[in-house]
Amino acid sequence: MTAPNRAGRPRASSRETLAEAACELFFERGYDATSIADITQRAGVSRSSFFNYFASKSDVLWSGLDARITEGTDALAALGKDGDAEAVRAILRGIVHDFAPDPLALALRNRSAMGLDEELVRDTGVRQVRLASAISDAAKAAGMGAIHADIVGAAHAAALFSSLRAWAEQGAGSGALESTLDGALRGIDELGWK
Known part of the structure; x- marks a missing residue:
């Protein structure tokens, strides 16, 4: 029965x-x-x-992006001496490719109503530093000096996280996150990959 x-x-x-x-x-x-x-x-x-x-309450929001960042940092580490700006940017685009509205996008758009302002600042910072470090390591492996690599890494990671926030705030279903990221990456072109 x-x-x-x-x-x-x-x-x-x-x-x-x-x-x-x-x-x-x-x-x-x-x-x-x-x-x-x-x-x-x-x-x-x-x-x-x-x-x-989930490992924690915070992971409810971040687990989808965390998995993508892990794949991205693995791909960045695999670049070795052949890494260049286009390869790094392709990996960043891969991280956000087909990123659908999810709990993180909802939280970013409604952070104050959900009481998440401090939590999101802290958790975004941890992930942004992780990605910046992986990009910096890829740049150094390709022959870039340490200081310039750190700046390039920080700028590229900031572009990704700023794009994610802006995309979510606009209404995550209203456009492709990749387009928002491409606009942010154009804004840091003057840093160069030398």
């Missing part, structure tokens, strides 16, 4: 169900006032199910 279907949220412990529950609660209560227990209760899953998908 099968159990009857119950009305309400399905019991599936999918990443999307947890992210949806978290975003609802961030809107209702604010980020700081929402616990992991609140999220799992709203999603109808166990605490251990949450940790199958």
